[in-house]
Amino acid sequence: QKEVEQNSGPLSVPEGAIASLNCTYSDRGSQSFFWYRQYSGKSPELIMFIYSNGDKEDGRFTAQLNKASQYVSLLIRASQPSDAATYRCAVTATTDSWGKLQFGAGTQVVVTP
Amino acid sequence: SAVISQKPSRDICQRGTSLTIQCQVDSQVTMMFWYRQQPGQSLTLIATANQGSEATYESGFVIDKFPISRPNLTFSTLTVSNMSPEDSSIYLCSALGSSNQPQHFGDGTRLSIL
Numbered sequence: 175q176k177e178v179e180q181n182s183g184p185l186s187v188p189e190g191a192i193a194s195l196n197c198t199y200s201d202r203g204s205q206s207f208f209w210y211r212q213y214s215g216k217s218p219e220l221i222m223f224i225y226s227n228g229d230k231e232d233g234r235f236t237a238q239l240n241k242a243s244q245y246v247s248l249l250i251r252a253s254q255p256s257d258a259a260t261y262r263c264a265v266t267a268t269t270d271s272w273g274k275l276q277f278g279a280g281t282q283v284v285v286t287p
Numbered sequence: 288s289a290v291i292s293q294k295p296s297r298d299i300c301q302r303g304t305s306l307t308i309q310c311q312v313d314s315q316v317t318m319m320f321w322y323r324q325q326p327g328q329s330l331t332l333i334a335t336a337n338q339g340s341e342a343t344y345e346s347g348f349v350i351d352k353f354p355i356s357r358p359n360l361t362f363s364t365l366t367v368s369n370m371s372p373e374d375s376s377i378y379l380c381s382a383l384g385s386s387n388q389p390q391h392f393g394d395g396t397r398l399s400i401l
Contacts, residue, residue, distance in 0.1 A: 208389055216394075217379055218330065223389040262329060273318045273383045274345075275390060277329045
């Protein structure tokens with residue numbers, strides 16, 4: 175059973191601080207890794223994707239991938255109230271399941287004043 | 288990225304009835320997928336909509352319950368058949384242009400069964 179694991183939270187982050195979200199996956203064949211943000215009552219919105227080991231930065235967001243340890247993380251710098259949402263990690267194994275996304279349970283982020 | 292439109296955005300249905308959800312993409316895409324998100328849960332893949340052939344279903348989902356069509360490279364439908372309250376979920380369509388592109392989702396269809 176291929177699994178994608180996330181801490182469900184909630185993760186409470188003071189406004190202006192860094193939020194750190196982690197995700198582990200069991201399938202070593204996983205090739206592509208995504209972070210989606212989902213506000214309550216809305217559909218998931220892609221915020222980051224990463225394919226290679228290392229860091230990828232986009233604005234206040236940084237995705238980190240370590241395939242040897244099978245984890246991917248998301249850092250949100252200078253957290254804002256608008257960052258309060260559920261963040262879902264998703265992976266796809268292109269070898270036998272091209273394009274199919276397997277999602278983690280999601281981590282709820284709460285930004286405190 | 289492709290713009291994905293779903294119709295209807297929400298519906299309330301009686302048990303035992305069926306509803307067809309439409310997904311329209313503003314450009315030709317290679318792959319289209321249908322996901323379900325049950326209340327308070329994450330997303331689960333229902334099936335891959337294959338253009339010109341039968342959809343490929345994931346474990347736990349069957350064609351009789353969730354028939355899918357994909358007549359061309361920009362359009363797909365998902366039917367939820369013989370609905371029961373357990374089918375109350377958000378149904379989401381996604382599209383993928385190529386293996387190196389990330390997947391985006393439509394706004395979803397919020398379905399409630401009475």
